[in-house]
Each structure stands twice: as structure tokens, then as C-alpha cells.
Amino acid sequence: MDKIKLITDSTCDLTQELIEKYDIHVLPLSVHIGDKSYKDGESITLTEMYEGVEKGSAFPTTSQVNPQEFHDVYKKYLDEGYKIVSFHISALLSGTIQSAEIAKDMLETEDITIVDSKGVSGVLFLALVEAGEKIKAGGTLDEVVATLQETAEKVKLLVTFDTMEYLVKGGRVPKSVGAIGGFLGIKPLISIKEGKLEMVDKARGSKKALKSLLAFIDSTPRKKDSKVVVINSLDSEVNRAVISHLEKSGIGYHEIEVGCVLGVHAGPKLVGIFVLTD
Template sequence: MHVHGPWPHSGLHQDRRPNSDRGPDRHRRRVPGRRQHPAPGRARTRIDHCCVHLGRGVARHGGRFWLLRRGGLRNRDRGHRAVGPQTAGGAFLPSQGASPRDRPTARRTSSVNNRSVAIVTDSTSDLPSQLARTRSITIVPLTLHFEGLSLLDGVDIRPSEFYRKLPNATTHPTTSQPAPGQFAEKYSELLANHDEVVSVHISEKLSGTYASAVQGAELTDAKRVHVVDSQLVSMSLGLLTLAASELAAKGASADAVVERISAMRDQVQTYFSVATLEFLRRGGRIGRASALLGSVLQVKPVLCIRDGLVTPLERVRTFDRALNRVIDLAREVDRGKGLCVVVGHADAEEDAERVARELEPVAETLMIQPLGPVVGAHAGPGVVGVGCYPADLLPLGIKTAASARARA
């Protein structure tokens, strides 16, 4: 009988239990219309307009049940309310003692928040905040010390505000990595809802952020938190982090994510040019690029990241030619199936858009993003560069420039 059907008329319930279970009155014949007395110790079984008999097959572990209008399900044989969870619609679910075959199976829904691996990076990845949220990437900000204030990168100060104030700054801005406790706090929050964490960070040779993240993992659970030195920065670090997020979203384990992105990082290329090397020199991040300082006023350098350090590639006469060379170098990375490309800039949006237009025909993934205040403090204004890798390694399917403007 359907539980939502019309209520039945009053009448006696025909007990169909085997005779051996019916007690001393099992030989008595029930006469229609005649009042029958129950056997000793047994309650009268009757249906009226307040209940519907659901049948003996409703639950294998609780006897037969009645659906009462006001009382829910009641065990007719035992005289107490049924034990076990009920759904919002009132349907009875078997108790915990039921066999797995009898228990209803809950449908598993795919949710980014329920992934077994969480992805973390730092603010030098320069990922747009909206894109990071969409891809469930947690960003731990570095600190910018600027004009007497300590500001969280991308939180307390945005790129557009920083580059507007930089020309009039009385002192050169400095930066510092997050404390281990900041990483430990984030890791603890994520481990409450994830099995493991993969944390991908700026090159250890350019910042103390990686070492701080390792200490944070040790304060939390070093076996469940995997910290990766990307040997990259900015656009390229953002690309590698997006690749890690893509792998985690597809269900890869933490070990598989670490192994895959560690193999990819040597194929992620970074090419850029700066209007001046002065900011790299001041910040102490110039590495072997110091060989170019003697001619900085006459030439524009084309730089790259090699072995985790800023390294000079070439020198050209004008900034326009330097950008052309950056475009050519990026195209050489293509292996015939397109590129995953991020174009970054420090207050040079028009130049960045020009580079993006040139690379769009070969780009499987293409984004334009401003360099954040921490990276901009060391690279200086006017920087334009690309981070890219062959799309056949791991396509990301992202093509947007609007998200980058939103971050600014």
C-alpha cells in the first residue's frame, strides 16, 4: 500500500504470522464481526483511521511497523518507537545493525571542498584572487614593508595602489616571508577537511618562504603536508600551482601531484624584460644578471629564471625589441599542441596586452595578470614577461584577461 494513498476503513488486521509464533490462541478461529480477546500478554492489533499498516517487509531488523499520523513509525510488535534515522520525508532507514545490503547508499557528490588534497601557494604566484577561489587554491600572503607600514601582499594593498605610490616613495620597499605559524594555521584548517596538503612556493633561492612553509608543516603534520620548491616565481609559479590544482581536482593523490609538478617545473619557462635593473639590484635578487649592470642605461635586458635564480639571456637596444624577443622565446616552447601562458606586467598593461595578442594564436591557456606588490618591489615598474609551458603536459583550458584586471 502506498503510504500517501487514502486511509483505509476500520477493520481487523489479519495476522499472518506462522502458527508457532501466535501464542496459546493459535487454534482459535476469528469470526468476522465478533470481538476477539487477545492472547495473554499480547496487545490487541487493530487498524483505524489514524494509521496505515506498512507490511512486514518494511524493515528486516525491526519487525512490522505502523505509520501513525502524529507519532511517526511505531513498532507494532514491541510497542515502542522505531529506532533508526528518518529522512526529511519520514521514510524509515534501517538501524545501524542492518546489513550493508539493507542500508540505503548515500549518493556521493563531487565537491571541490571535499577533495582529498588541498593546494596552497604564496602571494608571489600573483594569481587573481577570484581564480584562486574558483580553483580552491589557498594563498598565504607575504608582507610588504612600505612607507612605515607592514602590509599583507594583495590583502592590505593592491597592485594598482602600490605602483601609483612607488614613484613618490621616500624609502625603497622591502619584503618578508610569512612566519611558520601562519603556514601552520592554514595547514591545520585545511587538514580538518582534507586528507593531505600540497604547498607550492617561490624559489628557495629567491625567498625564505619555502623554508618557512617547511617549518609550518613540521609544526602541523609533516607526513600529510608536502612542501614543494617550485624554483619559479610570479607568472610561472602561478601556472605550476594551477596545474597542481587541476591534478587534485581530478582525484590525484598528494604524492602523485608532487611527482607530476616536480617533473613539470623544469619545462615551465619564464622570460621577461625590465625597464631598469635597479630594483633587482636593490632587492638582492639579481643573481648573475649583475653582469649587465654596467650597460643598463644603454640596453634592455632579456632575463629568465634558471635553477631558481634570475639569469640574463640577451641584451637588445630597445624595450620594444626586448618584448619581441620575449614573444619569440615563448613561441619556441610550443611543441605543436599550443601553450599554457600567463603574461605578467608591473604597471605596463598596454605592453602586456600586445604580448598576449601575439601569443593568442598558439595559446591553449592565456591570462594577463599584474605583478603583485612584493614581486613589483624587487622587479620595479615597467616589467613585462611570460610564464609558459607546452600545453600537452597538462592543459588548463583558461582564457581570460578580465580576471587579471579584477585583481588590480
């Protein structure tokens, strides 16, 4: 039976409980504010980061996991006899996959399989849970890789942003669009298609954005026994309403506050829904 190690990055937003349950190694991306750097999930919170922006500190930037970090972690598990499956944020959203590929080439091994999730956050979260269960059930390396790929493809998502400011400053939305959207109270509704963010609709105000999220929950078929993943970047009325709706509907869920790396691009009060379909 294959001895398999799952490795991922901090954009997966897995809970510590699930990381320990499936023995997953999570490599952090980095956040940079002025001349200071922080590993995602360490040393700085979303609240502190957003408060710093409001007070006029340098706007945060982010960077991928570097090849040397991958090399060192890969070598550790290879030396312990593992075959590695390394599953990461979309290559079109981060250079993390490229770093992983460089590290694999440095080690000159075929015992590392690198998989592009073509997504972020809940896409990785749900796929890693399924893969973790497959490993626990004695699945082969090929079966684990197939589980990751197939699950990621079946995750449907809808995310709404409370503000376009961070999307604009991060270069993901033109300034002109951000200015108009801010003035009109537009809340973009985003999904992911072929590894890229895609605006699927826009709502005028938070109430209409919430209505779209609830409609998405009610209309999206869920795989039996799979929980919905709800992400946020600080709590909000929209987030609370989504959680209330899930509870009233008897739908199991994981409520996750994203890390600072995703928070830099999302801005405060993002709410996202990820559903694993049949």
C-alpha cells in the first residue's frame, strides 16, 4: 500500500482539526506590509491588517511559497518514504504551483505529483477532505490524485465582495470600474472558471447580494453528506444571514475566516459559498 502525504498551501483554509485528522502539511504564503513580512496564519490577524490599511499603513502585498520551502518539505517526506501529492491554488491566481514544480525538478524524483486545483479556498478545502478520506480508506496514489482532480471540478461557488477597493488596489479590477461600483453600491458576484476569477453577476447593495447567495445555496445540488463551506473575511450581516439560512435548512457547513493572503485581495466582509455537487 502506498504511503501517501498530502501537501497544500494556506489558501486551502482548512481548519486545524481537519489538518490534524488527515495529517496534511500546509505551506504558508506570505503577506508583506511595508518592510515587514508575515507568514499566512501567523503573527498578524485580518483585523490588524485591515485596521492598518484604514490608518494609512502601506497597502499589503502577497507572495507565493518559494521553491526552497517546497524543496525542504518535499525532501523531508521523501526521506521518510512517502509518495507526495501536492495540491495548490490555481496557477492562474498564484505562482505557488510554479515554485512546487521547480522544487520537484531540483529533487529529480517521480515520487511527487503536483495537482492544480484550478481554484482557491473552499475548492481546495472540499477536495482535500475527500482525498484525506480516500487515503484513510487505503486508496492508491492514482486514486488519491483522481479524487482531488474530480472533486475540485465538481465544486460550485459564489462569492460576493463588500468593497471593490482591495480588488482595485490589487490590480484585479480597473480603477474606473471600482470607482463606479463604489459609488453605486455594486457588490460583484464572483465564481471561478478554468482557474480564473470570473464576474458572473453584480448586485446593487448587500441585500440583493445576499439574495443571490441564498438562491445559489437552494438551487445547487449537494453531494450527500458533504458540508457546505462558507468563507468570510471578518463577520458581517450577510455572513450571519447565510449561516442562519443553512441552519434553518438543516444543511451542514464549515464556517471559515480566510487567511490574510486571501484577505488582501478580498477586502473586509467578503462572503463565499462552496458546494460539492454530485
